[in-house]
Amino acid sequence: MGQLERWRRNGLIPSPEIRRLGAAGTQAVYPDGTGDLVCALARHAGPGRSYDDLALLAFFGGAQVPEPALKAALARVYFRHRVQHEDHVEQVQAQVPPLWAAEMDGEYERAEAEAKISLSENGRAVRQMRSNLRRRPDLARATREEVDGRLLGVLVGLQMWQLPETDGAFMADLTAALHLDCDVLEDCLAVWDYAAACHASQMARQEETSPEERIDKLARIGLEDLQALRAEVLESTDQIWARATGGRQTRASMNQPWQARGAAGTLMEWMSAREVHPAGTILADRYFIESLADLSLRCRIFEALRGNRAGEGRAAFIARTSG
Numbered sequence: 001m002g003q004l005e006r007w008r009r010n011g012l013i014p015s016p017e018i019r020r021l022g023a024a025g026t027q028a029v030y031p032d033g034t035g036d037l038v039c040a041l042a043r044h045a046g047p048g049r050s051y052d053d054l055a056l057l058a059f060f061g062g063a064q065v066p067e068p069a070l071k072a073a074l075a076r077v078y079f080r081h082r083v084q085h086e087d088h089v090e091q092v093q094a095q096v097p098p099l100w101a102a103e104m105d106g107e108y109e110r111a112e113a114e115a116k117i118s119l120s121e122n123g124r125a126v127r128q129m130r131s132n133l134r135r136r137p138d139l140a141r142a143t144r145e146e147v148d149g150r151l152l153g154v155l156v157g158l159q160m161w162q163l164p165e166t167d168g169a170f171m172a173d174l175t176a177a178l179h180l181d182c183d184v185l186e187d188c189l190a191v192w193d194y195a196a197a198c199h200a201s202q203m204a205r206q207e208e209t210s211p212e213e214r215i216d217k218l219a220r221i222g223l224e225d226l227q228a229l230r231a232e233v234l235e236s237t238d239q240i241w242a243r244a245t246g247g248r249q250t251r252a253s254m255n256q257p258w259q260a261r262g263a264a265g266t267l268m269e270w271m272s273a274r275e276v277h278p279a280g281t282i283l284a285d286r287y288f289i290e291s292l293a294d295l296s297l298r299c300r301i302f303e304a305l306r307g308n309r310a311g312e313g314r315a316a317f318i319a320r321t322s323g
Helices: 002-009 034-044 051-060 067-094 098-103 106-121 124-133 144-159 168-178 185-202 211-220 223-244 257-276 283-308 314-321
Strands: 017-020 026-029
Touching: 002 034, 034 051, 051 067, 051 223, 051 257, 067 106, 067 211, 067 223, 067 257, 106 124, 106 144, 124 144, 124 168, 124 185, 144 168, 144 185, 168 185, 168 283, 185 223, 185 283, 211 257, 223 257, 223 283, 257 283
Parallel strands: none
Antiparallel strands: 017 026
16 A cells, blocks of 8 residues: 555546545546556656656556656656756767857757767667778778768768758768668668658647647647557557567567657657647657658669769860860
8 A cells, every 4th residue: 555655646647536426435436447547656666766767657658647757757757868968968069169050050069969879879770871981992802980971971971951952962971871782781770760850850840849838739639649659659660670680570569668768859859849840740650761761762863863964074075175
């Protein structure tokens, strides 16, 4: 009973309705679904797990978590991570020499800082893009520093608000880094996921938002809409997991706090981002299928144009036009 009372005091389970039964005393009646909620909380309870972790694990497991506790958990988890990330970006931006910073605009500074963070984390996608870039003849025997310089350019371009398609050198490196003709899917899925997620933002309308606006949006959204967002997030997570496991597993587990926090962050981002994508856009489709297809098309078009751009050369042009 002590655990149930602590969960109730912290808003994880609803307070019962007390009904008077006359001479028989009173009866505590809990809302429908409370039993399933208690089972979900008990299943995920463990040492070191916060009430926010329990709320998110139960919610993404399908339980009906009370709205105030759920929204508080979403806000605390999301903004804690967002503030930490933005502080990191600002620290990286501050390392840019003043003379260089004067020649850069704010968008480029932000994109470069994001790219440097991704490069320093050296995740699977970054490692594979580095390997893919070495397929270029001019980088086959290049030093790690030279390859990372080119890789940083690819990452910056993917972090820009719009894909810099008019930059031929960037598009050539991007095409090599993505390695769209890769026949070993496990090697390139992480790359394609990373690039598709970045490009999905480039496909949207650019609108500024603020923490206050996000908090207000979260406060006003209804529980049914939150549950619909949950379904989209879980579908997207399952698709990523299926690709990562080569189709061996079609459902991603959601039993660790870090998984629930990641899902919460995706839900909060998509809650705002869906408004700058076409109406009716589905998260799972936009963040991989549609985004990667669009990115692939742009790379194919660049390759086709570059392959057909024979040109006659300056000397031949002068000879032809000088009379």
